[in-house]
Amino acid sequence: MKHPYQNIVSTSTHLFVSVQNHLQAFDVEGNLVGSWKDTIGHEDLLKKQQLEKIEKLNQEPEIKRAENNKKVKIPKIPTPGPGAPTIYNYIRDLELTHDNKYLIGITDSDKSIIIFEINLNEDNCLKLIKRQTFPKRPCSISIADDNSTVIIGDKFGDVYKIPIIGENVPEKDLKPILGHVSLLTDVLITEHNGKQYILSSDRDEHIKVSNYPITYVVKHWLFGHDEFISSMVQFDFDRELLVTGGGDDYIYLWNWYGNKLLSKYPLRDLIEPLLDESHLPPERFLHEDSPKEISVVKMITMDKFVVVLFQKVNGLLVLEIKDETLHLVELFPLDYPLIDISAGGDKIFGLSEDKIITQFTFNGKLTIDDKEFKGMIENNPCEVQSKEEFYPLYTMNTLRKRSEH
Amino acid sequence: MDKSLQKTEQEEIESKRKVYREAKEQTRKNARRLRFDESNPQPKKDSVDSPRKRFYRQRAHSNPFSDHRLDYPKSPESMDWSKYYPQYHDKESNNMLQDVEIADIGCGYGGLLINLSKEFPKTLCLGMEIRVQVTQYVEDRIIALREQNKSKDINYQNIAVIRGNAMKFLPNFFKKSQLSKMFFCFPDPHFKQRKHKARIITNTLLSEYAYALKVGGIIYTITDVEDLHNWMVEHLTEHPLFERLDKQWEDQDKCVEIMYNSTEEGQKVERNKGDKFIACFRRLPDPEI
Numbered sequence: 001m002k003h004p005y006q007n008i009v010s011t012s013t014h015l016f017v018s019v020q021n022h023l024q025a026f027d028v029e030g031n032l033v034g035s036w037k038d039t040i041g042h043e044d045l046l047k048k049q050q051l052e053k054i055e056k057l058n059q060e061p062e063i064k065r066a067e068n069n070k071k072v073k074i075p076k077i078p079t080p081g082p083g084a085p086t087i088y089n090y091i092r093d094l095e096l097t098h099d100n101k102y103l104i105g106i107t108d109s110d111k112s113i114i115i116f117e118i119n120l121n122e123d124n125c126l127k128l129i130k131r132q133t134f135p136k137r138p139c140s141i142s143i144a145d146d147n148s149t150v151i152i153g154d155k156f157g158d159v160y161k162i163p164i165i166g167e168n169v170p171e172k173d174l175k176p177i178l179g180h181v182s183l184l185t186d187v188l189i190t191e192h193n194g195k196q197y198i199l200s201s202d203r204d205e206h207i208k209v210s211n212y213p214i215t216y217v218v219k220h221w222l223f224g225h226d227e228f229i230s231s232m233v234q235f236d237f238d239r240e241l242l243v244t245g246g247g248d249d250y251i252y253l254w255n256w257y258g259n260k261l262l263s264k265y266p267l268r269d270l271i272e273p274l275l276d277e278s279h280l281p282p283e284r285f286l287h288e289d290s291p292k293e294i295s296v297v298k299m300i301t302m303d304k305f306v307v308v309l310f311q312k313v314n315g316l317l318v319l320e321i322k323d324e325t326l327h328l329v330e331l332f333p334l335d336y337p338l339i340d341i342s343a344g345g346d347k348i349f350g351l352s353e354d355k356i357i358t359q360f361t362f363n364g365k366l367t368i369d370d371k372e373f374k375g376m377i378e379n380n381p382c383e384v385q386s387k388e389e390f391y392p393l394y395t396m397n398t399l400r401k402r403s404e405h
Numbered sequence: 406m407d408k409s410l411q412k413t414e415q416e417e418i419e420s421k422r423k424v425y426r427e428a429k430e431q432t433r434k435n436a437r438r439l440r441f442d443e444s445n446p447q448p449k450k451d452s453v454d455s456p457r458k459r460f461y462r463q464r465a466h467s468n469p470f471s472d473h474r475l476d477y478p479k480s481p482e483s484m485d486w487s488k489y490y491p492q493y494h495d496k497e498s499n500n501m502l503q504d505v506e507i508a509d510i511g512c513g514y515g516g517l518l519i520n521l522s523k524e525f526p527k528t529l530c531l532g533m534e535i536r537v538q539v540t541q542y543v544e545d546r547i548i549a550l551r552e553q554n555k556s557k558d559i560n561y562q563n564i565a566v567i568r569g570n571a572m573k574f575l576p577n578f579f580k581k582s583q584l585s586k587m588f589f590c591f592p593d594p595h596f597k598q599r600k601h602k603a604r605i606i607t608n609t610l611l612s613e614y615a616y617a618l619k620v621g622g623i624i625y626t627i628t629d630v631e632d633l634h635n636w637m638v639e640h641l642t643e644h645p646l647f648e649r650l651d652k653q654w655e656d657q658d659k660c661v662e663i664m665y666n667s668t669e670e671g672q673k674v675e676r677n678k679g680d681k682f683i684a685c686f687r688r689l690p691d692p693e694i
């Protein structure tokens with residue numbers, strides 16, 4: 001069986017997907033037009049670290065070494081113990097520049113940002129032009145309006161910017177432009193009256209608004225979430241508005257510039273019937289009255305609509321903004337949960353274990369298109385024996401903070 | 406010594422500690438209630454004695470990245486300060502008469518707060534401390550001081566302590582430009598390179614401290630670890646919203662003097678004849694954006 005695709009971004013003509021450590025590009029007919037495989041594994045990262053240590057030891061002046069009266073010990077490549085978490089060689093969180101000229105992704109193997117030039121006239125449309133490593137694993141990306149700069153948030157709360165074109169920056173010279181003391185969950189670069197701002201969200205319910213490029217001047221925080229935030233999106237028609245969601249029972253609508261919570265759309269009654277045992281907290285945190293947990297995985301906006309993907313829920317929620325409030329359009333039922341979604345033109349593409357990919361048309365309401373992407377199924381390079389070998393596909397809920405009693 | 410004997414002795418100490426701390430907890434609860442209902446019976450005399458430090462031992466280090474189980478307000482507006490400074494709370498309007506203006510970050514056993522209370526008897530000062538038992542010690546210390554100095558001019562009603570992770574949740578407590586002084590006294594040094602991000606002064610955190618500080622407000626730092634001193638000076642100097650104050654300024658500033666002598670860690674350094682390095686920085690106005 002094939003390993004499901006994990007991440008997708010799309011334009012109206014092309015789809016870019018990742019599966020394990022592979023990246024592929026397809027046209028909307030399902031023809032393979034580009035591919036790339038990450039040949040760096042996590043072992044390489046460990047090897048690199050070992051080499052750096054040896055290098056450092058060799059550089060230590062002879063005298064000091066003699067003083068310490070120690071033989072130079074060659075550090076061993078650390079081998080993870082039996083209890084250590086599995087490291088996956090993922091490619092995650094794909095983004096396209098606004099002009100669709102560059103594709104940007106994150107690799108877990110060596111904690112880097114990978115940038116591809118997209119040239120549809122080439123046999124393989126994906127050409128790697130940059131691989132920038134970071135001290136901590138990047139976990140979210142946003143692209144500046146002028147398509148020249150990528151903003152990157154890492155797992156330890158730091159936010160960096162790097163140019164799309166040009167030389168790599170040595171890791172030690174990378175300086176964060178702002179930071180949270182928390183796991184960063186999303187970053188968004190936006191604009192108001194000709195001035196730019198960065199919004200950054202974290203696991204500790206914070207959304208911080210900083211000026212950009214003068215990021216050391218914080219504008220304010222948007223307070224109101226009770227749980228982690230996983231997704232922040234905006235509408236093209238009014239960039240003062242911000243929609244946020246995560247581990248709460250609500251989708252929040254803000255005027256982010258004016259620091260005002262406009263409204264909260266309640267999810268519990270609507271989504272509850274679609275939750276099952278898998279939405280309960282892990283065993284050791286479970287009580288008799290533990291509620292099933294709702295987690296927003298991703299949101300996308302189209303015109304005045306927001307499409308919401310929840311973790312392991314057989315349905316897509318569509319909301320519409322009217323008078324500074326979110327209103328229900330539909331909870332579109334599905335036979336299986338989606339892993340990731342992306343919009344291109346009036347289409348929405350959804351990845352899943354069951355159907356690999358599903359195409360929807362959206363014209364104020366969703367319909368499923370009768371379309372099979374045979375090429376995608378045939379060209380998926382990742383063959384596995386069983387579901388046990390799947391990389392974790394539904395992980396959003398691990399952001400939830402829990403405490404033992 | 407016999408192992409089993411050692412063990413029983415250990416247990417005895419533990420249980421003594423437990424009984425003591427339970428009694429103190431009751432006092433704290435009463436004190437909290439008292440703040441709302443003054444008709445409450447007075448606590449027994451012996452329970453408001455100054456707390457004894459040895460009953461509040463705790464591991465020296467706390468990981469600022471971990472979740473803990475912290476209580477923190479959802480936003481500065483939703484913070485209920487009346488529990489902490491009951492005499493500065495107007496019952497009728499249910500408003501605070503003043504905001505907190507001085508913060509002691511990682512206040513430890515609270516020596517600085519107590520001296521600040523005397524120097525600024527009309528200003529609200531808050532200690533923030535991540536270790537539970539240390540926080541409880543300071544809370545008990547303040548309860549005792551308030552009780553013992555009820556009818557005096559300096560009555561310690563203007564100081565309080567909160568358990569919290571200042572590196573994560575400072576913005577939940579303080580509004581923009583609320584503070585006039587922030588103290589960082591003998592912060593944990595986190596020696597290893599790998600752990601530098603755990604230090605309480607970093608470029609990125611300084612932007613958050615600058616948000617909470619008024620223009621003209623002061624960050625005070627003191628440490629006995631020269632490497633940490635250099636680190637703090639380097640980062641504060643590099644930060645565009647701070648400017649170092651010179652030796653002359655330090656010499657005439659009352660708080661520098663207080664900070665030099667009054668914290669428990671500072672006194673320990675004194676006993677061990679260690680060095681103390683001071684650096685103070687003023688919050689500059691934001692640039693034109």
Ligand SMILES: C[S@@+](CC[C@H](N)C(=O)[O-])C[C@H]1O[C@@H](n2cnc3c(N)ncnc32)[C@H](O)[C@@H]1O
Pocket residue numbers: 465467469510511512513514515533534535536539569570571572573589590591592593605668669670671
């Ligand atoms: C070495 S002690 C100094 C205590 C006190 N300032 C003094 O001078 O005596 C540092 C204190 O900072 C506290 N601390 C460390 N990180 C903290 C954080 N993120 N938030 C609040 N307190 C913290 C520690 O628990 C410890 O009590």
